[in-house]
Amino acid sequence: MDPKISYFKTFVTTSKTKSFSKAAKKLGITQGTVSNHISTLEKYFDTQLFIRTPEGVELTPEGQILYESAKKILELIESTRQRIKSLHEYPEGTIKIAASTTPGEHILPSIIMDYKREYKDVDFDIEITDSKRCFKLLENGSVDIIAVGYLYNKDYEHLIIGKDRLVLIVPPNHRLAKKGVATLSDIMKEDYIDREEGSGTREVIIKALNEKGYSMMDLNVVMRLGSNSSIITAVSEGNGVSIISEIPAKKAAEAGLVKIVPIVDLDLTRYLYLVKGKKLKNPSAVRSFWEFLEG
Structure with missing residues (x-):
């Protein structure tokens, strides 16, 4: 079985505390779960990671190598998580929209201006066409969102605007x-x-x-x-x-x-409806725009 991210966290915590029981208490899991995580890692890397001592456990040379790498893995994952979270809070890039005449010319402009007062780094690329073609563009992933006056397909998430x-x-x-x-x-x-x-x-x-x-x-x-x-x-x-x-x-x-x-x-x-696609080119910006309208 391939190890999960949580196994590396268990391994690093055990390495720092030098104790299976202390690691379990710190992580809020059982000592048996700690043992299971360490055992899975040892099987995956085909090596012994800890040796038992009177004071607890110590890393083997192989364990020391994994410890250095595991810390980097966890730091990279956390850094990536924070970057993604930041992107949700401060989205950027372009949202592609296809709109039929009435919502595209008379409703969307004011909605977009209100949104851009708060999210200045998001741009909009809008194509005006008929409602039926709007749905075709949405279905093939050419646009993120459509604004229409008729729902040709009700299988998509939509908002009344x-x-x-x-x-x-x-x-x-x-x-x-x-x-x-x-x-x-x-x-x-x-x-x-x-x-x-x-x-x-x-x-x-x-x-x-x-x-x-x-x-x-x-x-x-x-x-x-x-x-x-x-x-x-x-x-x-x-x-x-x-x-x-x-x-x-x-x-x-x-x-x-x-x-x-x-x-x-x-x-x-x-x-008049705003309809969200299922093949988003800029999911973070679209999510921000959608939540702005829902709020």
């Missing part, structure tokens, strides 16, 4: 803007600008439609665009209506680019 509502946006002079409210049947009569496949926003809309007995096929999709900003531009130019996150929609409405119209018969509330 925000709550979002999807809203209907229309051109400022649109008939639904004048009407003030919209129904699902109203939306089905309009040219609709869709998000790209793989978008978390799109998945939430699909789920809501399915619950009403409809699908995306019931919408008159005239184009698919890959970001909220491109959809806002298309809607403001009169190319159709769309459903997007309320966060960028409010900013666009305040700028006079679009109007937000409440949908009276469709619940489009969702949560």
Whole structure:
């Protein structure tokens, strides 16, 4: 049987105290356990480590060699433990994140700035993409964390970092803007600008439609665009209506680019998530960031 680290600690303590019984008392173990640890080391190194004397035990020449090495082994292990502990307390390096549009552009920046006020040596590399691709990047270990508005895979540890509502946006002079409210049947009569496949926003809309007995096929999709900003531009130019996150929609409405119209018969509330991978490139920094958010 290969010796454990604790066996070397037992050996060094026995060497210093020159007594199996004193070593046992100091380590809080039985004298039989001390004997077992020493016996295992002697079998492993194929040599006698102690000789008995009237005063207790003394190291053999071979034991003296092991004593010098064992002290270095234990010192190195403790030094390594302290370095790792320090890294947890003062993390450094880069955390790679993939994020879908809404959490990546509107939620993560403020979270990261709050974290970096305390942990200045950690940097963030963020890629904005759709939710589905975020999960692919997480699964193959390309990123440490993803920020998404839809959980394609619930097998990962995740945190809720925000709550979002999807809203209907229309051109400022649109008939639904004048009407003030919209129904699902109203939306089905309009040219609709869709998000790209793989978008978390799109998945939430699909789920809501399915619950009403409809699908995306019931919408008159005239184009698919890959970001909220491109959809806002298309809607403001009169190319159709769309459903997007309320966060960028409010900013666009305040700028006079679009109007937000409440949908009276469709619940489009969702949560925004941070999801931690299982193949971390910088585990210490990720652990620090995760604990910061949990706290």
